[in-house]
Amino acid sequence: METTVEHVNKKKKIIKRRSMIYVGVLAGLLIIPLLSLNNFTMRMVIMAGTYMILAMSLNLITGYTGQLSLGHAAFYAIGAYTSAILSMRFGWSFLITAPAAALMAALVALLLGIPTLKLQGAYLAIVTLGFSEIVRIVALNWMGLTRGPMGIPGIARPEVLGYRIASNTQYYYLILALVIITYMSLYRIINSRLGRAFIAIREDDLAAQSMGVDILKYKILSFTIAAFFAGLAGSFYAHYVTYIDPQSFTFNESIQVLSMVVLGGMGSMPGAIIGSVILTWAPEMLRFLEDYRMIMYGAILIVMMPIRPQGILGGIRFKLDKEEENQHEAVGSE
Amino acid sequence: MKLLEVNNLTMAFGGLKAVNNISFHMEEGEIISLIGPNGAGKTTFFNMLTGIYIPTEGSIVFNGKNITGTAPEKIIKEGIARTFQNIRLFPHMTVLENVLVGMHSRSHNGLFHSLFRTKKFYQEEKRNAYKAKELLATVNLADKCNEYAKNLAYGQQRRLEIVRALAAQPKLLLLDEPAAGMNPQETEALMKYIRGLKDKGATILLIEHDMKLVMKISDRIYVLDHGVKIAEGLSKDIQNNQDVIEAYLGKGA
Amino acid sequence: MFFQQIINGITLGSIYALTAVGYTMVFGILELVNFSHGSVYMFGAFLCLTLMTALGLGFFPAFIISIVITGMLGIVIDRLALLPLRRKNAPKVASLISTIGISIFLQNLVMVMWGSETKNFPLALNLGHIQFNSFRISYLQMIILLTSLILMMGLTLLVKKTKIGKAMRATAQNMEAAKLMGINVNLIITFTFFLGAALATVAGVMVGMYYQSVDPMMGFMAGLKAFAAAVLGGIGVLPGAILGGLIIGVSETLAAGYIHSGYRDAIAFAILIAVLLIKPTGLLGQKVQKKV
Numbered sequence: 087m088e089t090t091v092e093h094v095n096k097k098k099k100i101i102k103r104r105s106m107i108y109v110g111v112l113a114g115l116l117i118i119p120l121l122s123l124n125n126f127t128m129r130m131v132i133m134a135g136t137y138m139i140l141a142m143s144l145n146l147i148t149g150y151t152g153q154l155s156l157g158h159a160a161f162y163a164i165g166a167y168t169s170a171i172l173s174m175r176f177g178w179s180f181l182i183t184a185p186a187a188a189l190m191a192a193l194v195a196l197l198l199g200i201p202t203l204k205l206q207g208a209y210l211a212i213v214t215l216g217f218s219e220i221v222r223i224v225a226l227n228w229m230g231l232t233r234g235p236m237g238i239p240g241i242a243r244p245e246v247l248g249y250r251i252a253s254n255t256q257y258y259y260l261i262l263a264l265v266i267i268t269y270m271s272l273y274r275i276i277n278s279r280l281g282r283a284f285i286a287i288r289e290d291d292l293a294a295q296s297m298g299v300d301i302l303k304y305k306i307l308s309f310t311i312a313a314f315f316a317g318l319a320g321s322f323y324a325h326y327v328t329y330i331d332p333q334s335f336t337f338n339e340s341i342q343v344l345s346m347v348v349l350g351g352m353g354s355m356p357g358a359i360i361g362s363v364i365l366t367w368a369p370e371m372l373r374f375l376e377d378y379r380m381i382m383y384g385a386i387l388i389v390m391m392p393i394r395p396q397g398i399l400g401g402i403r404f405k406l407d408k409e410e411e412n413q414h415e416a417v418g419s420e
Numbered sequence: 421m422k423l424l425e426v427n428n429l430t431m432a433f434g435g436l437k438a439v440n441n442i443s444f445h446m447e448e449g450e451i452i453s454l455i456g457p458n459g460a461g462k463t464t465f466f467n468m469l470t471g472i473y474i475p476t477e478g479s480i481v482f483n484g485k486n487i488t489g490t491a492p493e494k495i496i497k498e499g500i501a502r503t504f505q506n507i508r509l510f511p512h513m514t515v516l517e518n519v520l521v522g523m524h525s526r527s528h529n530g531l532f533h534s535l536f537r538t539k540k541f542y543q544e545e546k547r548n549a550y551k552a553k554e555l556l557a558t559v560n561l562a563d564k565c566n567e568y569a570k571n572l573a574y575g576q577q578r579r580l581e582i583v584r585a586l587a588a589q590p591k592l593l594l595l596d597e598p599a600a601g602m603n604p605q606e607t608e609a610l611m612k613y614i615r616g617l618k619d620k621g622a623t624i625l626l627i628e629h630d631m632k633l634v635m636k637i638s639d640r641i642y643v644l645d646h647g648v649k650i651a652e653g654l655s656k657d658i659q660n661n662q663d664v665i666e667a668y669l670g671k672g673a
Numbered sequence: 674m675f676f677q678q679i680i681n682g683i684t685l686g687s688i689y690a691l692t693a694v695g696y697t698m699v700f701g702i703l704e705l706v707n708f709s710h711g712s713v714y715m716f717g718a719f720l721c722l723t724l725m726t727a728l729g730l731g732f733f734p735a736f737i738i739s740i741v742i743t744g745m746l747g748i749v750i751d752r753l754a755l756l757p758l759r760r761k762n763a764p765k766v767a768s769l770i771s772t773i774g775i776s777i778f779l780q781n782l783v784m785v786m787w788g789s790e791t792k793n794f795p796l797a798l799n800l801g802h803i804q805f806n807s808f809r810i811s812y813l814q815m816i817i818l819l820t821s822l823i824l825m826m827g828l829t830l831l832v833k834k835t836k837i838g839k840a841m842r843a844t845a846q847n848m849e850a851a852k853l854m855g856i857n858v859n860l861i862i863t864f865t866f867f868l869g870a871a872l873a874t875v876a877g878v879m880v881g882m883y884y885q886s887v888d889p890m891m892g893f894m895a896g897l898k899a900f901a902a903a904v905l906g907g908i909g910v911l912p913g914a915i916l917g918g919l920i921i922g923v924s925e926t927l928a929a930g931y932i933h934s935g936y937r938d939a940i941a942f943a944i945l946i947a948v949l950l951i952k953p954t955g956l957l958g959q960k961v962q963k964k965v
Binding site for chain 2: 353
């Protein structure tokens with residue numbers, strides 16, 4: 087056993103190193119717009135940010151809690167439409183529509199989750215898939231609310247604290263803030279009693295239940311939180327593209343996000359981020375293949391999986407995470 | 421004082437009565453063993469005590485409260501924790517995290533405290549981590565805290581599972597074949613450990629096949645065969661009981 | 674009107690059932706949702722069409738050849754994309770993503786080869802119809818129903834009575850034990866994929882004839898609904914797939930006729946969700962006792 091002084095020093099050192107890493111990463115992210123990237127590249131970066139929120143949130147329910155959801159696009163859609171409609175009808179600003187959109191998505195997830203999260207595996211998968219198709223079809227047919235296939239054009243650009251967001255650089259900083267909020271919230275949830283309960287359910291639901299984890303309650307909680315952030319991403323998307331229609335929220339969108347999670351590594355937050363970046367860029371990088379682009383995309387998915395079935399970062403515990411544990415330990419033996 | 425009282429418990433799967441009309445009781449501070457050949461209904465009995473199966477008939481009274489049919493996640497709050505015959509740890513969680521999940525029913529941090537990292541959050545996390553490490557030290561696993569559970573040796577996994585159950589501070593601990601697959605040295609150490617728990621006031625119900633272990637540490641023994649209780653009593657009575665010998669060795673033995 | 678809807682629904686449902694069988698068999702054995710199945714169904718229909726138009730084959734030779742080739746495609750999918758994952762004991766969801774990759778691959782391959790527009794499917798068997806008082810049945814519908822019925826009965830007999838059927842059931846029950854009993858599990862899986870793809874081709878070609886058109890996206894919604902049908906009936910249970918297919922086919926036809934045609938696809942899923950809420954393992958699925 088080490089002495090208390092050594093512990094405190096070690097702890098301080100760890101915290102210092104961690105903050106340095108965070109500051110470094112943040113500084114790197116902040117200067118991206120200063121690199122005078124072209125508009126197209128900036129748009130890709132911003133979309134990658136949107137997908138990061140979607141992938142990180144799906145990762146919570148599918149990667150960490152182990153419940154396969156094939157309908158994440160539904161909550162993305164609900165967020166986008168809630169935001170668009172509130173903004174168009176009532177002229178509400180982004181700072182109100184975004185939380186409202188996220189809460190709406192969470193509420194719907196809660197109502198869907200209570201009766202359906204008892205289901206497992208393929209059954210849950212098809213229910214989430216079916217639900218997301220229902221959402222899309224309703225959006226396509228409820229002309230009075232969503233204008234159906236014509237979509238909703240001219241959604242107001244966000245105004246944050248009296249500051250109008252219009253240029254790509256400004257949107258970049260907005261999505262960066264949202265990604266950081268999402269990352270921090272999910273990180274804190276995962277590294278807590280809640281997160282341990284989620285992971286325990288994934289690992290062995292019966293053992294988790296025997297240890298006092300109310301499985302249904304925690305699955306619903308995880309699903310609801312995941313939907314909350316998907317709704318947030320939807321809200322951003324609506325105010326960024328300023329036009330939404332049901333075509334943006336198909337089953338393919340859910341699959342796209344799921345592929346990001348699986349490719350990056352289920353149950354890994356950095357994995358979800360890397361997966362989002364790769365799969366947002368891949369179709370663009372393959373653009374030179376012209377018509378053969380999507381064939382190649384499919385082939386890449388097929389080839390990647392056997393090479394690393396657990397995903398790029400799956401099963402890897404990051405040094406940062408480990409240090410947090412050591413910190414626990416140090417604190418624990420004080 | 422009677423801690424556990426089981427009356428006429430029956431569990432039928434279709435026509436098959438895996439457990440048939442068993443009555444049973446435990447005093448506080450006792451170590452009781454449940455023995456019998458494979459398929460005698462011992463684990464089924466555990467599963468009813470822990471709410472995994474809902475008994476077809478009969479009642480379970482624990483600590484003066486009828487807990488028949490209570491859900492597993494609530495049973496542990498009443499004070500019954502268990503291990504599993506075929507080790508059920510959380511393989512991709514660290515040893516420390518496994519024990520922390522064991523403390524789930526005794527801790528409170530919810531969404532708000534986790535998200536905002538309140539003072540209460542850190543207090544509880546610190547307290548739990550400290551307790552978990554103390555518990556792990558009692559089974560020589562303190563240095564394995566950050567190891568994934570799946571990377572532990574077999575005997576270590578068995579010990580971790582016991583500690584995970586103890587983390588819930590149960591009034592009654594159910595151990596399902598804790599010595600299975602252990603070598604004689606490990607079994608010896610386990611026996612000492614269980615004795616130590618008893619000295620600290622624990623009440624333990626044990627399913628075990630290792631007769632040496634059973635005879636040495638049990639206060640009383642119940643014997644099941646084909647779902648029926650065929651004998652109960654002190655170790656030496658059981659050893660000489662004709663029905664028990666027949667159940668294990670067959671008729672005419 | 675009502676009877677007409679029911680007849681149209683049963684016709685559609687029997688096609689879903691043929692496709693659903695492929696999902697249910699693969700799931701029964703590998704516990705994998707094979708998302709490439711819808712694309713295989715589409716591929717079979719396109720192949721048959723091409724053999725007829727480009728090579729000038731008659732309908733029956735084209736039909737048979739496309740069944741065999743698409744069946745082989747099923748085998749190739751398993752060998753190339755799924756077997757390596759099984760060998761590595763990869764998580765189920767990795768295989769699922771692989772089948773999604775196959776689906777994207779096939780769909781776009783067909784688009785590049787044949788173009789993305791809807792293609793006319795020649796009416797190979799124009800036989801007219803029988804008119805009743807208030808409804809009519811075309812001979813094509815009767816052929817579809819009869820073909821589905823015969824195939825389903827054949828399949829049931831195959832699974833129940835033959836040696837390979839017994840091996841399939843054993844593999845579905847417990848793959849490890851089946852291996853130990855000397856069953857060539859990989860051969861069984863290969864056979865299952867062949868069978869699933871072949872039946873999907875029959876379904877795809879019949880749909881092509883029924884609507885007289887095919888397009889590269891046709892497998893998408895049909896695949897989802899066939900999957901829904903398999904789950905509705907109880908995934909892994911053969912009669913369940915048939916029952917599920919018929920229920921989905923009839924209910925969506927009725928919904929389109931009496932409620933709103935725009936909501937036709939939503940109704941199928943709504944019914945599925947409603948059934949699962951009442952019976953979480955599907956209509957004919959068995960509840961499995963938790964093993965502790």
